[in-house]
Amino acid sequence: MSFMAVYLFYLYMIHTLFPENVRQPTELGADVMIIGAGIIIVSVLTRYKKWRWLWSEWLTTVDHKKIGVLYLISALAMLFRGGVDALMLRTNLALPNIQPIGANEYNEVFTTHGTIMIFFMAMPFIFALFNAVVPLMIGARDVAFPRLNAISYWLFAFGALLLNISFVLGGSPNAGWTAYAPFTERAFTPGVGENYYFMSLLIAGIGTTMTGINFLVTIIRMRAPGMTFMRMPLFVWTTLTTSALIIFAFPPLTVALALTLIDRLFHASFFTLGHGGMPMMYVNLFWLFGHPEVYIVVMPAFGIFSEVVATFSGKQLFGYTAMVLSVVAIMLFAYGTWVHHFFTMGAGPSVNVFFGLSTMLIAIPTGVKIFNWIFTMWGGRIRMTVAMLYQIAFIPTFAIGGATGVMFAVVPVDYQLHNGYFLIAHFHNVLIGGTLFGLLSGMHYWWPKMFGFSLNERLGKFAFWLFFIGFWITFTPQYMLGFEGMTRRLYTYPLGYGWHMLNVISTLGAFTMGAGFVVLVYDIVWSLFKMPRDATGDPWNGRTLEWALPSPVPEYNFARVPVVTSRDMFWWMKRHHATIADQLKPNDIRELELPKNSPVPFILGLGFFIFGFGMVFEWWLLAFLGLAIIIGSLIYTGFDYDEHKQVSAEEIRHIEQSLGRLQG
Amino acid sequence: MSLPVDPKVIPKPPVPLEFSVKAESIKITGFWMFLVSDMLIFASLFSVFAVFRSRIMAGPTPNQIFHYGSTLLETLLLLTSSFTVGMAIFAMRKSHAKVMMAWLVLTLVLGAGFVATEIHEFVTDVQHGITWHVSGFLSGFFVLVGTHGAHVSFGIAWAVTLLFQLSRRGLTPVTSRKLYTFSLYWHFLDIVWVFIFTFVYLFGKIT
Numbered sequence: 001m002s003f004m005a006v007y008l009f010y011l012y013m014i015h016t017l018f019p020e021n022v023r024q025p026t027e028l029g030a031d032v033m034i035i036g037a038g039i040i041i042v043s044v045l046t047r048y049k050k051w052r053w054l055w056s057e058w059l060t061t062v063d064h065k066k067i068g069v070l071y072l073i074s075a076l077a078m079l080f081r082g083g084v085d086a087l088m089l090r091t092n093l094a095l096p097n098i099q100p101i102g103a104n105e106y107n108e109v110f111t112t113h114g115t116i117m118i119f120f121m122a123m124p125f126i127f128a129l130f131n132a133v134v135p136l137m138i139g140a141r142d143v144a145f146p147r148l149n150a151i152s153y154w155l156f157a158f159g160a161l162l163l164n165i166s167f168v169l170g171g172s173p174n175a176g177w178t179a180y181a182p183f184t185e186r187a188f189t190p191g192v193g194e195n196y197y198f199m200s201l202l203i204a205g206i207g208t209t210m211t212g213i214n215f216l217v218t219i220i221r222m223r224a225p226g227m228t229f230m231r232m233p234l235f236v237w238t239t240l241t242t243s244a245l246i247i248f249a250f251p252p253l254t255v256a257l258a259l260t261l262i263d264r265l266f267h268a269s270f271f272t273l274g275h276g277g278m279p280m281m282y283v284n285l286f287w288l289f290g291h292p293e294v295y296i297v298v299m300p301a302f303g304i305f306s307e308v309v310a311t312f313s314g315k316q317l318f319g320y321t322a323m324v325l326s327v328v329a330i331m332l333f334a335y336g337t338w339v340h341h342f343f344t345m346g347a348g349p350s351v352n353v354f355f356g357l358s359t360m361l362i363a364i365p366t367g368v369k370i371f372n373w374i375f376t377m378w379g380g381r382i383r384m385t386v387a388m389l390y391q392i393a394f395i396p397t398f399a400i401g402g403a404t405g406v407m408f409a410v411v412p413v414d415y416q417l418h419n420g421y422f423l424i425a426h427f428h429n430v431l432i433g434g435t436l437f438g439l440l441s442g443m444h445y446w447w448p449k450m451f452g453f454s455l456n457e458r459l460g461k462f463a464f465w466l467f468f469i470g471f472w473i474t475f476t477p478q479y480m481l482g483f484e485g486m487t488r489r490l491y492t493y494p495l496g497y498g499w500h501m502l503n504v505i506s507t508l509g510a511f512t513m514g515a516g517f518v519v520l521v522y523d524i525v526w527s528l529f530k531m532p533r534d535a536t537g538d539p540w541n542g543r544t545l546e547w548a549l550p551s552p553v554p555e556y557n558f559a560r561v562p563v564v565t566s567r568d569m570f571w572w573m574k575r576h577h578a579t580i581a582d583q584l585k586p587n588d589i590r591e592l593e594l595p596k597n598s599p600v601p602f603i604l605g606l607g608f609f610i611f612g613f614g615m616v617f618e619w620w621l622l623a624f625l626g627l628a629i630i631i632g633s634l635i636y637t638g639f640d641y642d643e644h645k646q647v648s649a650e651e652i653r654h655i656e657q658s659l660g661r662l663q664g
Numbered sequence: 665m666s667l668p669v670d671p672k673v674i675p676k677p678p679v680p681l682e683f684s685v686k687a688e689s690i691k692i693t694g695f696w697m698f699l700v701s702d703m704l705i706f707a708s709l710f711s712v713f714a715v716f717r718s719r720i721m722a723g724p725t726p727n728q729i730f731h732y733g734s735t736l737l738e739t740l741l742l743l744t745s746s747f748t749v750g751m752a753i754f755a756m757r758k759s760h761a762k763v764m765m766a767w768l769v770l771t772l773v774l775g776a777g778f779v780a781t782e783i784h785e786f787v788t789d790v791q792h793g794i795t796w797h798v799s800g801f802l803s804g805f806f807v808l809v810g811t812h813g814a815h816v817s818f819g820i821a822w823a824v825t826l827l828f829q830l831s832r833r834g835l836t837p838v839t840s841r842k843l844y845t846f847s848l849y850w851h852f853l854d855i856v857w858v859f860i861f862t863f864v865y866l867f868g869k870i871t
């Protein structure tokens with residue numbers, strides 16, 4: 001009953017506020033689902049009186065571990081959304097000339113799929129793991145700027161909301177995840193769709209830049225005594241290089257997005273065709289960001305695998321120094337290859353050859369890493385956990401993805417394969433085989449640390465096999481389709497090109513991966529209720545400091561900050577019977593100062609959302625309202641000197657005692 | 665930690681006040697990183713301008729629209745304000761709160777003069793139909809210089825809130841850190857202006 005009322009009111013609002021042509025009839029079904037889900041969430045929260053809990057424990061939190069959980073939930077939700085998009089695309093291509101969704105919707109769906117997977121799935125998933133473990137690994141009580149960390153999260157979350165709302169209100173962006181000018185200019189793409197893209201990425205991008213700064217400073221300035229750079233776990237190293245890449249890569253993106261938006265909304269002439277605009281500049285700026293971005297999403301996976309492989313082989317990581325040098329080399333090289341994304345735009349042979357060679361060079365440090373992981377496993381006592389399975393699957397998958405990438409570095413080959421299905425297969429090969437497998441591996445590995453219980457191994461393995469086998473069934477045919485000339489962003493194709501069979505197989509594979517996701521979610525829900533709590537804090541016999549702490553970790557992380565004397569510190573402690581708990585005497589515990597929860601990050605994010613929404617629809621009053629909220633909350637934080645709360649030694653002693661971590 | 669500290673009680677700190685507390689000194693590191701990212705924003709805008717400089721189309725040339733009188737005035741105002749904010753920090757290090765505030769106010773006045781001149785220049789341009797719609801060159805010009813101007817305006821608003829905080833709380837590790845980061849920001853904008861003056865205005869004269 002209430003559902004009907006809300007829905008009718010909603011339809012009425014939509015029709016009065018937004019022009020008819022913006023909406024697609026097929027979107028109505030999705031609307032019903034989203035509104036239904038919204039009503040269920042609201043009524044559950046009200047029924048169990050959880051609003052206050054939600055606000056004070058989660059929406060205002062500045063604790064990096066909780067922010068990590070928020071990021072993880074958002075990333076999984078976005079993986080669902082992006083995955084559904086992928087299945088819609090594959091369904092449309094399953095057979096020749098069937099069109100469950102039409103051409104325009106196909107454009108919208110691959111655009112949101114790509115945008116969401118890169119910016120709103122991979123990025124927050126990475127930040128989830130950064131937040132969950134990096135401070136623990138370096139023996140810090142928190143990140144350098146806890147409040148800023150929360151602001152980053154809310155900017156990301158509201159940016160994601162802005163993009164997703166386009167689907168509900170109609171008029172999703174439809175110019176691809178790269179949004180090349182001049183196609184995205186008003187003359188060619190009128191309507192609000194692209195505004196959503198630019199605004200949401202601008203908002204989320206500010207948050208991402210702040211996260212990069214935050215973790216860079218955390219790692220440089222907040223390491224425990226004795227935690228020298230060359231003692232840092234490799235995941236911390238990749239966090240460091242990723243953060244540096246973020247700081248250097250996001251500004252060009254911000255400029256590219258802002259200039260196009262200025263063109264669209266305020267009629268400047270940057271990337272238009274008349275008035276001396278120059279669309280190529282957009283493409284350069286975009287890929288100046290875009291290539292480092294692919295390393296931003298894959299380097300954390302390298303770090304995760306380095307932790308996972310050492311733990312589950314029961315050995316120290318092989319060639320630590322070489323690993324560190326290679327991530328630093330990748331970080332530096334990442335800026336010198338961007339032109340390989342548009343060899344075909346005709347920059348001339350010398351430019352193309354330079355960037356072709358630099359692209360081949362960057363494969364070398366990556367090769368070094370693959371060998372080091374294999375040598376780490378060599379002679380080790382390998383435990384086939386889910387995390388380890390993803391790692392082992394990653395090595396051949398990523399090697400093949402990397403090899404097909406190097407093929408593109410050969411400029412004449414690129415001219416043949418550019419913008420075809422070979423390319424689609426290549427980048428999914430590295431994005432799924434590298435990034436997604438890495439993130440899922442990390443999720444299974446650190447899940448017990450974040451939540452205090454492990455995920456079910458049997459279900460996890462089942463999901464893994466579905467993902468892994470489904471992956472190859474989906475993308476092997478696509479490599480072949482590339483050779484047969486099928487181009488990307490193609491919404492349908494006629495019978496008789498010989499593409500038929502391969503597309504059927506590919507779609508079957510996609511649904512296998514979809515089944516893998518369903519099993520993964522079932523695994524999470526099942527484990528939430530059924531898995532035993534982990535009392536040791538060290539379920540995997542880990543090597544690095546985060547496993548020295550109880551799970552879930554208390555708010556202050558370390559009752560006493562440890563002194564680090566070796567790489568793989570926790571392993572060393574265990575060998576010398578000197579766990580943190582053994583060392584801790586009641587008198588060692590001092591009073592602590594912790595950051596206090598704050599409503600500012602959430603409200604600031606909301607301000608940005610309102611501002612962005614106003615900009616998208618050119619409702620200037622709304623935009624000003626959003627701007628006023630933003631400025632207001634900035635001023636408020638400026639005058640807020642009450643950022644900390646004291647936690648007494650007594651309280652900490654009590655907590656440590658109840659966790660069984662106190663002597664005497 | 666954030667309680668007001670009477671500057672006279674502190675016995676000659678071995679490091680400046682704003683670095684004396686670790687949390688505050690970490691914030692200064694973070695601010696440097698922010699400046700790096702902001703510098704890259706400007707670097708991108710400069711590269712855009714460099715590419716668009718010659719794309720004049722039917723619009724005016726740099727020579728026709730740049731008013732060197734007002735540009736020189738702007739340069740003088742901003743460079744002087746960089747000096748005065750330096751003096752404010754100098755006074756802060758000597759714990760002369762009153763003198764420091766005076767220098768800061770002077771900095772703001774100079775900054776406001778800069779912004780006013782620039783706004784006046786832009787408004788005159790627009791009244792003559794010289795808008796960013798006209799040519800690629802003008803788009804690059806207005807957005808690069810305008811972004812700098814917006815930064816200066818933001819800095820002024822920031823410093824006004826700082827004045828209130830300083831007068832309420834005096835010099836503490838927190839307030840002195842805030843003033844210090846403001847001065848970094850202000851010097852940074854000054855350096856960016858030097859580049860704008862050279863590569864936008866002076867080079868415009870040459871070509």
Ligand code: HEM
Nearest residue numbers: 086089090110114117118122176177431488489490510513
């Ligand atoms: C569940 C597995 C996935 C399937 C079945 C899938 C399928 C597809 C399909 C069918 C397209 C459109 C091809 C076209 O018509 O041009 C596409 C594009 C794309 N996908 Fe995926 N995808 C998957 C996962 C991912 C992941 C995990 C990422 C990133 C982390 C990703 C990133 C992209 C990007 C960036 C595009 C390009 C969008 C554009 O052309 O603008 N995909 N994918």
Ligand SMILES: [Cu+2]
Nearest residue numbers: 291337338341
């Ligand atoms: Cu690239």
